[in-house]
Amino acid sequence: MKYPVKLQRLGDDEIMVTCPDLPAMTSVGTGEADALREAVDGLCSALQMLIADRQAIPPPSAAKRGMKLVELPPLAVAKIGLYNAMLQHGIRKSELARRLQVHLPQVDRLIDLRHQSKLEQVQAALEAVGYRMEIRVMAA
Template sequence: MERHGDAVLVSCPDIPEMHAVVYEHQRTEEEVLDAIETALYGYMQDRRPIPAARASTRRRLMIYLPTLTKAKLALYGAVLDQDLSKAELARRLGLPRPSVDRLLDVRHGSRMEQLDAALELLGRRLEVQVSEAA
């Protein structure tokens, strides 16, 4: 993060395409999360693997992805691992292609039951872990 007047420039070493400019009157975490999800959406559109988050030894702003976003990224990873097209995933799930597009869109709300079913179909299971907030 770099401060420039009333703006903070935020970047992410794990996702080089992610950049955000946050002004003092804005909520930093929300703006940065939006920028992260937008960058991840770009990775998904290009069928590129999602970079793994690295542990940071430097003091930085930590953004935790929502559970729904993590579930969508897990489904996307399974789709890439199995080299499936969205059309093939739609066929296997018995859903129209636009429904699969939304299921894989980190900017779109989806029901967890749909993600659970899709992950199970691909031989994966979603597990949730709860930890103390920092």
Template sequence: MFDYAINVNEEAGSFWSSCDDIPEAHSAGDTLEELLRHAAEGLEVALSIYVDQLRPIPLASPAKEGQRVIRLSALVNAKIALWNAMREKGMRKADLCRTLGAAQTRVDRLLDFEHSSKIEQVEIALAALGKRLVVSVEST
């Protein structure tokens, strides 16, 4: 759903990436392994731009040949789903605050991809929007 494929480029002995689905996402590293470790963080920062600009976050496209897939955490996936559910309903953060009876800081944290919210809190917010979080386990 939100496992984004990145393009890996090597230049002058270092690596950098771009993402077709999230063009704002870029990462770099001195090695390919370092780049891949940083890629999830780069995606999370880029996703914050979508929230700031009140834009829905696009689903991930299937990976093309040569691309690497970055798997975001279950928590980040749930937060993206929450944000997109809000956008579907035309809601802003203040609307979610009212719906949940929650303080602005709590809602800000629920929509901060770098904040380690409790998954239960995201579930509660999704339920308030008529959504249910489903988790599955797949073989790698």
């Protein structure tokens, strides 16, 4: 999952990053490489705000000329997939907790992009809502 971002120079080395798909996302870095690394955290924070507000996660749009793409970590992509599946099918967190036979705080952590859940736990939750996770490795 790669979101397009705009880079804007603020000063000599400072670069601000924004995302047209997520207006709440803004991050700043020193130099382009640092700004793009910081953008990952900014994207995850903006997406987490949508999750907290029970809003739909917008899919990434196509990058326009001059934009860069920022790829989300695999665990975040899996958690977003779980959240989207729950939202789409009207599955509440309490229902998922019942299906997984876990306590509600464990489900909260499964859709918290800041929490380092085990990928296997997210995979089990996806299966509990009728989805599967597929991971592919390709040449760069």
